[in-house]
Amino acid sequence: MRLPSGGRIDRGKPLRFTFDGRAYSGVAGDTLASALLANGVHLLGRSFKYHRPRGLLSAGAEEPNALVELDCGPGRREPNTRATMVPLVEGLTARSQNRFPSLRLDLAAAASLFGPLLPAGFYYKTFLGPGREAWHRRWEPLIRRMAGLGRAPEAPDPDRYAHRYAHCETLVIGAGRAGIAAALAAAEAGDRVILCDEQPELGGRRLLSAGEVPGLAALRANPRVTLLPRTTAFHYGLQNFVSLAEILDRPDGLRERLWQVRAVRVVLATGALERPLPFRDNDRPGVMLADAARAYAARWAVLPGRQAVLLAAHDSGYEAAFALQEAGARIAAILDLRAAPPLADTARARGIEVRAAHGIAATRGGVRVSGVLAAPLRPDGSPDAARATPISCDLVLMAGGWTPNLALFSQARGKLRWDAAADAFLPGEVAEALTCTGACATGRGPGHPVAAIAAGALTARHAFVDPQNDVTTRDIALAVQEGFRAIEHVKRYTTTGMATDQGKVGGMLGLATAAAASGRTVPETGHTTFRPPYTPVSFGTLAGRHRGPLFDPIRTPPSHEWAEARGAVFEPVGQWQRARAYPQAGEALREAVARECLAVRQQAGLLDASTLGKIEITGPDAAELLERCYVNAVHSLRPGRCRYALLLREDGFLFDDGVLARLAEDRFHLTTTTGGAAHVLHLLEDYAQTEFPELRAWLTSTTEHWGVAALQGPAAREMLAPLVRGCDLAALPHMAVTEAEVAGIPARLFRVSFTGEPGYEINVPSDRLPALWEALIDAGATPYGTDAMHVLRAEKGYVIVGQETDGTVTPLDLGLGWAIGKGKRDFIGKRSLARAEMQRPDRRQLVGLAPLDGRLPEEGAQLLATSGARVAEGHVTSAYASAALGKPIALGLLAGGRARHGETVQATRLDCPRQPLLVVPPVFWDPEGKRLHG
Amino acid sequence: MAQRFSFLTLAREALRGHAGWHPHWRSPERPQPAYDVVILGGGGHGLATAYYLAKEHKPGRIAVLEKGWIGGGNTGRNTTIIRSNYLFPESAALYDHAVQLWEGLSAELNYNVMFSPRGVLMLAHSEHDVQSFKRHVHANRLAGVDNEWLTPAECKEFCPPLDIGAHIRYPVLGGALQRRGGIARHDAVAWGYARAASALGVDIIENCEVTGIARDPRSGAVTGVETSKGHVGCGKLGVVAAGSTSLVMVMAGLRMPLESFPLQALVSEPVKPVFPCVAMSNTIHAYISQSDKGELVIGAGTDQYTSYSQAGNVQILEHTLEAICEIFPIFRRMRMLRAWGGIVDVTPDRSPIIGRTPVPGLYVNCGWGTGGFKATPGSGHVFAATIARGEPHPIAAPFSLDRFVTGRVIDEAAAAAVMH
C-alpha cells in the first residue's frame, strides 16, 4: 500500500505498467517490485521444484523469488529478471514465470504433495528403468519441462552494447557511506576515481533517510571523478582488472556498456547482506527481510503490510520495525531468538510486545501470510510448537543478522577468515591491491549466533534455506546424513546456493546448517567459492559490438571489387574472402571451374594470389636465420633465384610451405600459405628473438603491401611480354625473380608456377593491383578462382598444406625429401625426423588415385586394402573432376604408398559401400614437367 | 553392500522421513598403513579406475587418495559433453569404449548419472571444416562409430535455435552428427563410482594430499606415498591427477610432457527447454548444450598461458559469448549466471597418456586436455586393467608415454588446427 507522503519517488510522474496482463500504475522512481507492492500484489512467482507461491524477499539485487519475464518489444524479451532491479518505465510489460496456467492457480503446485518423494538428490536414486534408455526417453523430457524458470527469447536482440576501457588510481565499488567516503578521500588526494553502484541512485543505506546524500555533490563537481550508477562490478580479474556492467537502456537502443577498469587501487565498499531465518513455511509471500521492508517504506513509500511480526536475531530488526511503525504499520509482536535482547525495553516503550527466547513454529496463510505461530524456544533452539500461540499478521520480518558481501573479494582470490565476535566471515589475506571498508570489512555487529539459529531449525519442516531452488534445512541435513560433508558437496547435492542469487540470501544459513548437521563449527565447515559474475550479466554485454559484420574482420584481396562486379562466387579462407570461381551468365559453378581450368592449360589464366603471406627478411644474417629454420639449403640460393621452401614444427611435421626468393645477399622475399602467414611470422620472430638473438636478421610482414597477380598458362609469357619493361622475360628461367615494370607499375616479377604451366607471379603494390589486373584481363587472360587452382595443382601432384597434410605428415611422406638441404647441420624439426616412427617404410605416403568406375571419389574417404577390411591404410585428401584430363582424379595418403603403384585399393563412400581406386604416381598432367620449362 | 537405489526404496524412505539413507560412500578419516593399489586423484577417472579394479580384477586392498573433496577438480568443472567421433582409430576405440560403458553406466552403478544421448552436432563453417568433418564421418563409420553428415537445413531441424542464414559471418555449411553422443550429470559420475567402489571395499580418503613418492633405493620401484595423513605403503601406484599431474610425477623424479592451462566454462540462468542437443563449432570456438536444470552450458578453448590456478581471463568469456550469440542470435539477452575454470593438462599431441612409466609400479593416466570427462568410464576401465595386469590394455596401448620419443603420435587436433 502506498504511503501518503515520503519516499524518494516523484509522485508527479505517474507511470502505467502491466503484470500478467493486468494494468497497474506506479510513479517515477519506483522499481517494478515497489510498484507491485504499492498495488497490493504480493504473489510474484513460483519456486523451482515445488512451485510453492513466492513473494518479494528483498528490495535489491539478492532477490531470489520475484523473477519476471520482461517484454520490451520484438527481440527484447528477458526471462528471469529480478523485479527489484527493474526501474519502472511507462508501458512496462512483465509476466510471471514457471507457472501454468496462472500464478494463482499453478497446476504444478501439486508437486508439493509429492514433496517427500522429491528431497534433494532424489533424481540420482530413481529413473533407473525400465530399460537402459528409460532416463533419456521417458523421464528426462518430463524433468526438463518441469525445470527451468523463464522462457528463452525467441527473436534476435536488436539492441547495441558498448565497451569502454578505463584507467584510474582508485576504483570504489559500492556507493554507500563507506564508499562515498573512500571516493572523496581518493579524489582529494588527486586520484582519478571511479565510483560504481548497482543501484540507480547512489547512497546505499543512506537512501533509507530522506534528503540529499552527503558527499555526492562534491563528487559530482570533481572532473576527475566518474560516477556510475546502475553499474555492477561483476568480475574481478587479475591485477585489478575489474569488469563492470553499466545499464543504460537508452531509447536509441544502446542498452548496456561493459567497462573494463584497470585500477591502481580497488576499494570494496559492498556492504553486508541481511540473513533470512529458518522456520516452517518461511517462504510464504509476505515473509521478507526486515531491512527490505524498511527500504520499501523509506525509499518508495510503500508499506509491504499493515500488521507485522518481527522475528529478530539482530538489533537491526528493531530499527526496521520502529521505522515501519512510524510509517503507519502496526507491529503486532517482536519475537527475539535471544534471551536478553538489548532493545526490548525500547520496543516496549513504543507499545510493541517483545517475547525473548521465542521463535516462529510455523506461518499461516495461503498465497499470502496471514499469521504466525509464536513459540518459546527449547534448549536446543527449536520452537516448541505445543506451546505456540497464534498472532495475526500480513507481514513477517526476518532480521537474521548480516553477512559481509565479499563475493568480489573472493573473486580477487582474497581469503575469508571466520570472526567469532562478528559472527561472520571477514576479509583476510588478499593478493591484489585491494582494501575493504565499511560493513563488508567489519560486519554489522553480532546478533544471535548463526550456528545456534541453524541448530534450532534442523528438524523444522519446510524451513527454506534457498527459496528459489526449494532447498530446506532438512535437505541439507539429509545430504550430510548421506555422507556429503564437504561444503561444495552439500551445495552440489542439494543445489543450495546455485540459484540465480548464487547464495546471496541463504549462503550463510546453508553453511551453518551443514555445520550443525555434521557436528562441526562454521569455520571448520568452510565456505563455497564465489564465482563471477557477481550478479547475472547479459551475453550481449560481454559480446559487445562484435556481432554481424563486426563479429570478425572480413578481409578482401585487392581484386575483390572487380570480382564482385563480375559475379564471382566467394569462399571464406580464414578471415579472407577469396573468389572460388567467376561463373559467366547461366554457368553452374562446376562448369565455370572446368572452363577456367581449360583456359589455364590452353591459354592463360589469372588468379589473385594476394592473400598468401609475404615476409621480407633483411640483414647480414638473413640467410643464416632462414637456413636454421627452413629445411632448405639457403646459403646456396643465389640472388635472383627461388626455392620451394618447407617449414616444419619441432616434432618434424610439416607446418607451412612457400617460395623463398633471394633478392640480394641480405634480402629475401618469403611467401607462406594464406592461413599460415601470421603463424609463420610469429614462429620465425620467436626463434629470432629467443633462440638466435645474436643473428642480425629482421622480419617485416609485407603480405598486404604486395598484391599478386598469378598469370599461368602456355600463353602467359606471350601475353605478359608486351607489358614488361626492364627485364628480358624470355631469359627469366623458372624459379627466378627480378624487378621490372609491368603495365607501367614497378613490380617484383617471379617466374613460378603452382599449376604446372609456365607462369608468373607479378607482385605490385596492392593499391596498383586493380590496374595491373585490368591490363592482364584486357590482354586476354581468363580470371580463375581457388576452385580451379585446387584442381590444377592436384593434376600436378602439388600439395596444399592443410589438405594433403594434417599436422602428422613429414616432407618425406610427401616425396618432398629433395627439398631438404643435403648435409645441413640443423633446421627446425631435423632431430624429430630421425625418430624411429618417422623412418618407417609403411608410413602414409602421397599417392595419386584413379577411379576405376569413373566416379569422383569422396574427399576424406578411408582407403582399405580389401572391401572387407576394417582398418584404414590411408585416406583421400583431394578429389576433383579434371577438365584437362577429362576424368576424375584424386590424391591421397596411403601406407607405404610409393611401393604400391598399380595396386587397387577400396575407398569408402557415404552413398554406397566401396569404390575401387587404382594407386598411381601422384602426378597426372605433364609428369616430366616439360611444359614448365617451355 | 550399498543400499539399492530404486523408486521403491525412495518411496519407502519417503514414508520414514528419509531416516534410513546411508552415506553414499565410506570416507575413512585416515588411510590404512598400506594397500595393494593406491590411486592418486579422486576425480571421475581415478574413482572409475578404483571401481573397475575392485570389480573386475580384485588385486587386493585399494585406496583412492584425494587432496580435496572427490570430484572437485575437472570432473566437477567440465561442460559434460560425451562423444566418440574422433578421427584416428586408436582414439575412436578409446572414446567409443567409454560411450558403450556410458550407455549402461546408471544401471551398472545403480546411480542415475543422467546420461542423455541427445546427439552431438559439430558445425562446419568453411570448406576446410567440411573436408575435415567428412573425413571424420568416413573414418568413424569404418570404425563402427556412428557419425553422419547433415546439410545446413538438416542441422537446423536437429537444432532449431541455430542460425543457418548466409548473412552470418561464418555461415553453416553443414554438420557432422553423432546421435549416440550427449551429456551426463558430472557430479553424479564421481559420486556414483565412489559409492560403487566403496561398496566393494575401496577406501576413499579425502583431504589427503600427497607430498612425496617413496621408491626402493635399489630397484627404483614405488613403495609408497607420503601424505598429509602419513605414509601409505603400496604395491602399485596409479596417478590420475589431471592438471596437477606434473607436480605429482616430479615427486617420482619424472618430468612429464604436459602443459597445464586454465579452461573456463559458464552457465546461463535456467530457462525452459530450448536447446535439444549439443552443438560444437571449432571455427567460431564455442560449444553449447542445455542442462536438465535448464541452464545453457557453454565452453570454449583454453586461455593462452599456462597456469595451475583454475582461473582464467574475462576475455575468453567475451570471445566465447560473441561466438555463441553469432550462431544462436536468440540468446543474446540471456544472462551468464556463473563462470568458473579448471586446469587441463595438455600433451604435445593432445591425446592422453595411459600406461606404465619408467618407474616400476608407477602408472599414469593423464593428458586428457579439454576432453577428459567423456572418457571417464573407458579411461577408468582400461587403466584398471593396465594396473592389474602390469601391461597396457589393448585400447590403452597406443597412448603410451614413450610415443613422444618414437614419434608415433595421435594428433587429433592437428587436422582441425591447420588451415590453408
Add this chain to the structure above:
Amino acid sequence: MVEIVPLPPLRRYVLRGDPAPLGALGLKVPPLLQAAAAGAVHVLALGPDEWWVMAEAPPAWPGGAWVTEVSAGRAGVSLAGPDAPLLLAEGCPLDLTHFPAGACTRTLFGKVEILLWRRGEALWHVETARSFAPHLAAHLAEARADLLA
C-alpha cells in the same frame, strides 16, 4: 566531439637493425615509442631495432639500409577532436592519459592490431593492415555514433 577522416596517402618504410640511415634523411633517432620529424618526414620508433618512416614522397634512402617498403599494405584514419581518447577507449586498452603528443605504439583496437600515433593534442593517427581497415573504420564509426548521441 570527434571526427573520423581517412588518412591521406603516405609512403611507409620499415627500417631495421641500424638507425644510422635516419641521419641521412635529416631525422634524429627518437626514443622508443616516440616520433620525430624532419619537415614532412616522420620517424616512429616502434621497437628497439625497428623504425617506421612515414612521408608523403619517397625519401632518398642511402644505399645499404635495411629498409622494406610497406606503404600499400597500410590504411587507417585520423581522429580529430577532444573526444578522440574517449572514442579510442571503446577498443584500445591503453591508458591514453599517459600518451602525450608524439607518442606512438602498436596496440589493439577491438579485434584489430593498430599503430597508434598521437600527432597533436587533439589529433590521432590510427592505422592498420590494409585488409583490416574497413573493419576498424566500421567499428570506430559505430562507437562514435553512440558516443555522440
